Amino acid sequence: MTATPQTSAETPHTESRSKEPRTARGRKTLRLILDAAAEEFGARGYHEGSIARIAQRAGVAIGSFYTYFDSKEAVFRALVADMSRQVREHVVPFILAAPDRLAGERAGLTAYLDFVRTHKALYRIIDESAFVAEDAYRRHYVDVADGYATSLEQAFGRGEVSDGDWQVRAWAIMGMNVFLGLKYGVWDDGRPVDEIAAAAHALIADGLAPPR
Numbered sequence: 001m002t003a004t005p006q007t008s009a010e011t012p013h014t015e016s017r018s019k020e021p022r023t024a025r026g027r028k029t030l031r032l033i034l035d036a037a038a039e040e041f042g043a044r045g046y047h048e049g050s051i052a053r054i055a056q057r058a059g060v061a062i063g064s065f066y067t068y069f070d071s072k073e074a075v076f077r078a079l080v081a082d083m084s085r086q087v088r089e090h091v092v093p094f095i096l097a098a099p100d101r102l103a104g105e106r107a108g109l110t111a112y113l114d115f116v117r118t119h120k121a122l123y124r125i126i127d128e129s130a131f132v133a134e135d136a137y138r139r140h141y142v143d144v145a146d147g148y149a150t151s152l153e154q155a156f157g158r159g160e161v162s163d164g165d166w167q168v169r170a171w172a173i174m175g176m177n178v179f180l181g182l183k184y185g186v187w188d189d190g191r192p193v194d195e196i197a198a199a200a201h202a203l204i205a206d207g208l209a210p211p212r
Contacts, residue, residue, distance in 0.1 A: 019068050030068050032058040037079045042121020046076055046132045073132065080129045080136045083122055084144070090115045101155035106201035109177055113193040116185030123186050145170045176200060 021027045036057035040049045051072055055065045069075040094111040098104035116122060129137040148170035155161045177200075184196050 019070075021068070029058075029060060029064060032060060033065060033068060033075065034079055034082050037075050038083065038119075038121050038125065041076065041079065041125050041128070045124065046072070046128050051075075076125075076129070077133050077136050079125060080133065080140060083119070083125060084140045086119070087112065087115060087122070088144075101152070101158075101160040102201070102205050105173070105204055106197050109180065109200055110193050110197040112177060112181060113185050113196060116181040117189045117193075120186050123182055141174070145174060148174060173204065176203075 021030050033054065036054045037049075039057050040054045044050075044053075049072065051065055052062065054075065055062050058065075065075075069078065091108050091111045094107040095104040098107045126137065126140060129140070145167065149166035152161060152164075152169055153166045156163055180196060180200060184191055184193070
């Protein structure tokens with residue numbers, strides 16, 4: 001789930017592009033609705049969540065909700081894309097600021113764990129999308145993996161990582177980061193993120209083989 005510099009940012013969207021806000025006020029309202037939807041679905045799940053409570057949490061009228069979204073599923077789909085974008089926007093600058101790709105992996109994981117600890121609804125929403133909007137769920141991971149694979153190949157071209165199967169490596173690193181986020185971001189957030197990232201970085205950099 002960790003971001004990669006090659007994945008392009010996305011703006012929150014609905015099922016109809018005509019509903020995208022054209023003014024600063026509209027963009028602010030949309031942001032309020034998406035944040036409220038994250039709270040509602042994070043607390044109650046998709047099936048128990050309601051449009052009325054989303055509007056109440058956002059401090060907007062029901063009519064304002066329907067200005068941007070046709071249904072509960074529409075706002076949920078937009079939320080999945082929006083949370084994916086938020087992860088990328090938070091993590092990518094740390095990866096890019098690192099001196100090389102291996103250092104970037106460590107910095108990116110640290111940033112990702114920090115993000116998860118302040119956005120714990122992320123896991124419930126993404127996981128539930130596998131059943132509510134399977135195409136959005138798949139797109140979330142496939143897009144990240146494709147960008148990750150490309151960025152690893154580019155790092156190889158700069159002499160920063162060894163050669164290998166970029167897709168397999170991308171999915172393997174993503175899988176590790178996803179479960180580290182679940183364990184140390186959602187379930188047990190008391191351990192310093194730097195310590196966790198250092199342990200994961202040692203595995204990526206040195207592998208499991210004993211030193212020669």
